[in-house]
Amino acid sequence: MWYAVVIRILRRRIVLTIIFLLSLTYCLVNLWGNSGNSYKDIEEIEYKREQPLIWREDTISNGTNGERPDECRNSVQGKILLVDDEGYVCHRNNLLSNGCCDSNENIQYTCDTCNTEEGCCAVYEKCVSCCLNPNKRSILEKAMEMASGRQTALFATVSDQFELCLAKCRTDSHSVQHENKYKNPETKFCYAYIEAHESQRDN
Known part of the structure; x- marks a missing residue:
């Protein structure tokens, strides 16, 4: 047993x-x-856009004739300020019920906290507003062209200039040095291509 x-x-x-x-x-x-499969191989994966990106001048020329839309998308998360997809920045309390900022009381495409030479701003919502100006298209095209890795994947999914500006103005890993300190803490939200700090470059 x-x-x-x-x-x-x-x-x-x-x-x-x-x-x-x-x-x-x-x-x-x-x-x-x-x-x-090294990390570099993953970085080199090509991401293809399924639809052409809609630029601000395309929207203006497609029959809006300068009229405000019935509804707007906006940046949603700002505690004090919001920016709508027409490029107007307003206080959260002043946002209209249709999601738009009042165009009579606010400036479109405001760059007043931005260093336009560097393409970086002190306030996120004003970075998006400045970035939405149709004259920023060439700067954004260069930023998309120079993107790599996760940014390339992200840029391939955005449908228009508003979504691109929302994504681009969020803190870019290239706007920091040594991964934990801003190159310029005054203007840390960038819509332009920022060259990687030497601490982030491949040797």
């Missing part, structure tokens, strides 16, 4: 050992198979 208990224990251990060895083999095969 005691030998039956021993056999049961051995069977359990054998089964567990087999399961463990199969799992270990599976992990090793997967690790070995993926070892050729």
Whole structure:
């Protein structure tokens, strides 16, 4: 009778050992198979746009005739300021019920906290507003052309200049040095292409 208990224990251990060895083999095969894919290879994946990006001048020339839309998208998350997709910045309390800032009380495409030579601004919403100006298209096209890695993937998913500006003005990894300090803490929201700090460049 005691030998039956021993056999049961051995069977359990054998089964567990087999399961463990199969799992270990599976992990090793997967690790070995993926070892050729470096981070750089992932960075070099091409991301294709499915639709052409809609630029501000395209919207203006497509029959809006300068009239405000019935509804606007806006930057949503600002505690004090918001920017709508027409490029107007307003206080959250003054946002109209249709999601637009009042065009009679606010300036369109405001760059008043921005260093337009660098393409960086002190206030996120004003960065987006300045970025939405149709004359910023060439700057944005260069930023998209020079993008790499996750930014390329992100830029491939945006549908228009508003979405591009929302994404571009969020803190860009190239606007920091040593990964934890802003190059310029006064103007940290950038719509233009920012060259990576030497601490982020590949040697």
